Amino acid sequence: MSKNMRTISSLLRLEHIKIENYKGIDCLEIDFAQPQFEDSPDVTVIGSQNGLGKTSILECCALLAITITCHHNELIKFDRRHGSDLFKKGFSISGNFREEDLQFSRSLTFDPKDDNYFKITGKSSPKTIKKNNTNKESLHNFNKNIETILGQTSNQLSMEHFLFFNSYRKIQESSPELGMLVHKSYEPIFRNRMYETPISLFKIEILRSFMLDNPLLDQIDKQESHEVLKNLNDFLNQYAGVKIKKLVPHTNNTIDILLEHQKSKDIFSFDGLSSGQKEIISTFFLIWYSTRVKSKIILIDEPELHLNRDWQQTLVRDLVKNAPNNQYILATHSIEVAEAVEPYQRILLEKNSIK
Ligand SMILES: Nc1ncnc2c1ncn2[C@@H]1O[C@H](COP(=O)(O)OP(=O)(O)OP(=O)(O)O)[C@@H](O)[C@H]1O
Numbered sequence: 376m377s378k379n380m381r382t383i384s385s386l387l388r389l390e391h392i393k394i395e396n397y398k399g400i401d402c403l404e405i406d407f408a409q410p411q412f413e414d415s416p417d418v419t420v421i422g423s424q425n426g427l428g429k430t431s432i433l434e435c436c437a438l439l440a441i442t443i444t445c446h447h448n449e450l451i452k453f454d455r456r457h458g459s460d461l462f463k464k465g466f467s468i469s470g471n472f473r474e475e476d477l478q479f480s481r482s483l484t485f486d487p488k489d490d491n492y493f494k495i496t497g498k499s500s501p502k503t504i505k506k507n508n509t510n511k512e513s514l515h516n517f518n519k520n521i522e523t524i525l526g527q528t529s530n531q532l533s534m535e536h537f538l539f540f541n542s543y544r545k546i547q548e549s550s551p552e553l554g555m556l557v558h559k560s561y562e563p564i565f566r567n568r569m570y571e572t573p574i575s576l577f578k579i580e581i582l583r584s585f586m587l588d589n590p591l592l593d594q595i596d597k598q599e600s601h602e603v604l605k606n607l608n609d610f611l612n613q614y615a616g617v618k619i620k621k622l623v624p625h626t627n628n629t630i631d632i633l634l635e636h637q638k639s640k641d642i643f644s645f646d647g648l649s650s651g652q653k654e655i656i657s658t659f660f661l662i663w664y665s666t667r668v669k670s671k672i673i674l675i676d677e678p679e680l681h682l683n684r685d686w687q688q689t690l691v692r693d694l695v696k697n698a699p700n701n702q703y704i705l706a707t708h709s710i711e712v713a714e715a716v717e718p719y720q721r722i723l724l725e726k727n728s729i730k
């Protein structure tokens with residue numbers, strides 16, 4: 376797989392997290408062990424029986440990472456329309472990040488008695504450009520992102536500092552719209568629809584790279600979009616023996632993605648791929664695509680979803696080969712995934728480890 380586009384500008388990692396009163400967790404502290412050698416992969420695998428808090432920990436990591444772009448002492452109103460049953464009780468999450476040689480800490484507290492405000496405090500990285508979260512659009516996005524973190528939607532979340540794959544993720548069998556070519560336009564399009572049909576982030580990215588490879592479209596670096604397409608086709612070929620053949624526009628402004636099987640030459644829609652093929656191709660592509668310039672923290676709940684034992688065994692190795700500079704935090708039931716990392720990179724939650 377070609378990596379010649381990679382120009383890593385910073386390495387961000389979550390080093391420590393403390394969670395208090397979040398869902399079933401009363402109090403829990405975790406250190407995410409540093410890789411022992413310079414070329415060791417930065418992977419932590421969290422395992423446990425059902426219901427012991429793996430998903431809750433990943434949610435807390437994502438909730439904390441979302442605050443990196445916030446200001447110290449920022450207050451953000453929780454919009455109850457996004458989840459009236461969520462956060463009925465208060466909680467607190469704090470942690471330390473490191474970006475290259477700089478350390479910074481963040482904390483997020485929520486108290487429903489305090490008029491449903493998230494309070495964000497802590498020193499932040501001087502490298503991060505803080506956003507003004509107080510305008511209507513940013514508030515809406517902040518609340519939508521929280522909804523995704525809590526598994527209320529089936530899409531992955533791709534943010535500036537992290538990627539989050541919740542365990543409800545699904546490559547939706549609905550097609551992206553032509554207007555979604557313009558990156559920033561996902562939200563307005565979703566909102567203008569009478570019924571929100573989520574379109575897979577993955578399909579939107581495919582559409583973008585495919586269309587922008589067209590010399591008539593003038594917007595993005597052609598070299599880059601060519602490289603993106605080449606990588607996407609490598610993933611499609613490796614895991615499903617197919618390549619993208621063409622995009623077919625429909626009168627309702629949606630675009631279907633057609634694939635060609637390399638041996639049989641059969642042509643079929645992307646949605647015809649198996650669930651395991653869709654899962655591994657979309658996960659690998661989104662991670663590679665979103666972190667090819669700047670590394671991120673990658674949070675994956677149940678990375679074994681839809682995968683057979685062989686793919687579970689090679690998953691960590693291939694993830695790291697695909698995008699080696701990210702920090703990976705995985706929550707899993709799979710022995711194969713857990714055994715793919717060193718013992719110091721495993722965290723086993725037991726009934727008495729969560730107070
Ligand atoms: N609001 C809440 N208050 C208290 N406990 C909660 C709340 N919401 C969920 N729980 C409990 O917290 C735990 C959440 O577990 P979590 O989803 O993090 O487990 P998990 O290890 O990911 O499980 P699985 O392997 O089944 O995915 C469950 O035992 C659930 O019953």
Ligand SMILES: [Mg+2]
Nearest residue numbers: 429430542676
């Ligand atoms: Mg879970």
